[in-house]
Amino acid sequence: xxxxxxxxxxxxxxxxxIRCACLKIKEARETDLVVLPEMFCCPYDNACFRAYGEKDGxxxxxxxxxxxxxxxxxxxxxxxxxxxxxxxxxxCYVFGRNGERLAKHRKAHLFDIDVAGGQRFFESDTLxxxxxxxxxxxxxxxxxxxxxxxxxxxxxARCMCLRGAQCIFVPAAFNMTTGPAHWELLFRQxxxxxxxxxxxxxxxxxxxxxxxxxxxxxxxxxxxxxxCRAGAEEATLFAELDFARLEAVRKQLPxxxxxxxxxxxxxxxxxxxxxxxxxxxxxxxxxxxxxAGKVMTYGQIARMIGMPHFSITVGNAMxxxxxxxxxxxxxxxxxxxxxxxxxxxxPGTQRAWLxxxxxxxxxxxxxxxxASQWNP
Numbered sequence: 001x002x003x004x005x006x007x008x009x010x011x012x013x014x015x016x017x018i019r020c021a022c023l024k025i026k027e028a029r030e031t032d033l034v035v036l037p038e039m040f041c042c043p044y045d046n047a048c049f050r051a052y053g054e055k056d057g058x059x060x061x062x063x064x065x066x067x068x069x070x071x072x073x074x075x076x077x078x079x080x081x082x083x084x085x086x087x088x089x090x091x092c093y094v095f096g097r098n099g100e101r102l103a104k105h106r107k108a109h110l111f112d113i114d115v116a117g118g119q120r121f122f123e124s125d126t127l128x129x130x131x132x133x134x135x136x137x138x139x140x141x142x143x144x145x146x147x148x149x150x151x152x153x154x155x156x157a158r159c160m161c162l163r164g165a166q167c168i169f170v171p172a173a174f175n176m177t178t179g180p181a182h183w184e185l186l187f188r189q190x191x192x193x194x195x196x197x198x199x200x201x202x203x204x205x206x207x208x209x210x211x212x213x214x215x216x217x218x219x220x221x222x223x224x225x226x227x228c229r230a231g232a233e234e235a236t237l238f239a240e241l242d243f244a245r246l247e248a249v250r251k252q253l254p255x256x257x258x259x260x261x262x263x264x265x266x267x268x269x270x271x272x273x274x275x276x277x278x279x280x281x282x283x284x285x286x287x288x289x290x291x292a293g294k295v296m297t298y299g300q301i302a303r304m305i306g307m308p309h310f311s312i313t314v315g316n317a318m319x320x321x322x323x324x325x326x327x328x329x330x331x332x333x334x335x336x337x338x339x340x341x342x343x344x345x346x347p348g349t350q351r352a353w354l355x356x357x358x359x360x361x362x363x364x365x366x367x368x369x370x371a372s373q374w375n376p
Contacts (some may be wrong), residue, residue: 001169004028004033005237007217008205008247010043012023014052021078022067028236029071032140036078037203037213038148038171039090044211046126049088055079061093069099074138076315078171079147082106085130089122092145092171094148102137105129107147108156115177121211132212133159133268140243144196145288148172151200152182157190159268161256165353166243167197174202179214184226186325194256195250197241205232225264278302 006024018041025034037043041060042052054060060080075095090107090306108130110123134154136143144160144167146212151157151170160168168190174183183200191198198220203213215232215270219239228237248254361372 001029001033001138001241001243003033003035003167003219003239003241005197005199005201005219005228005239006029006037007202007204007215007219007233007235009206009234009238010035010037010040010209012048014041016062018063020346022063025067025073025075026071028071028238031073031238033074033076033138035076035169035199035201036171037201037217038173040080040171040203041120042081043209044173044213047122048252049081049126050083050101053082053083053088056104063092063100065095065099068095068097069133072097074102075171076145076171079107081127082201088126089130090123090127090147091130092134092147094145096138101164103145103342105134105145105147106132107150108132109153111148112150122174133163133188135160135163135165140241144168148174149362151186151190151198154190154193155266158266160374161194162266165196166246167199168194170200171200172200172202173211176212176214179216182219182222183214183216184229185219187220188224188226191222192224193255195253195255196246197221199239201272204234222246244296269318351355 004025006021006028008017008020008024011020021040023038027038027227042048054308058080061077062341064075064077074097077093077095079090079092082089090110091151092105092107093101094103094105096102099212107127109127110127112122112124114120114122134146134206135142137143142164144157144163144165146160146168149301151168151172157168170187187200190196199218200330201217202215205213205215205327216230217235218229219227219241221241222245223226227239230237
């Protein structure tokens, strides 16, 4: 399988970026599959995601679908902001040789980081997380796709490979803090751990952008060898993915087949299951990982626990729970006034709200996380 990795600059002009991407794909037409970068037609900036977004069937998708059919190739369409009601998703569309849509992956793990002395960025300020593991079929076999920060989560990659994925395609935009530290490491690590190919495609480096991407698009084989790697500049790379090599590696080192599923097992969540589960304990276990003193909106918290439609209830719970073993968290709405409003309610009133929602209090006033049930 011959794959083209298109590392291109993002200009901030959506139509021009789509035109440029299509031109580069045409130039790389002697291939089976082409991969574009994360946010290939939108600046990687929270202020731009909604403005540059499009609904299913939007102009960027139509252009890539038509081009896939014209050239008879697969296109992993990087990613773009997808609009769906009130939500904005970081979404990758995959098109088949006839222009049909084979897959749609919404970035599942939002990039919320604050590295001391380095990068600070919170996708959750604007974006919502996806809720699916994404694979697609080709005549070469099963393939997987995820987006950037998703790659840091080994469980997601392993689930794709347990479905049979032979290569994981990753439109990505690591930055100048995380890129030098982890970019190559992560792609080689996932390839070796899962005995698969990994392909990462980044925007080219642009020092004038508000978010400077690391570049260095690359492809890695199941032994951890780098098949090709770009620098910082615009480039189109080609990699030959030999799936016979994959089978040979898996026979030589039977990692996947030698797993001790009698001792441990990884399995996908049931379709449609709420990510946080149904218990108050499960939700609070996620919430307690928020750094003490961090300011978050209701919407951010709700999206983080996978319950975007119950944000007000989440806010009430966070303001009212008094488990002394958990650091105090400050919660505000977008207007900044919710914390003060909560303080005007008596503890008894707040406790009554929570008890009506299924929260069980101990006699000493702390929350019994095991007995509590979340009933929004």
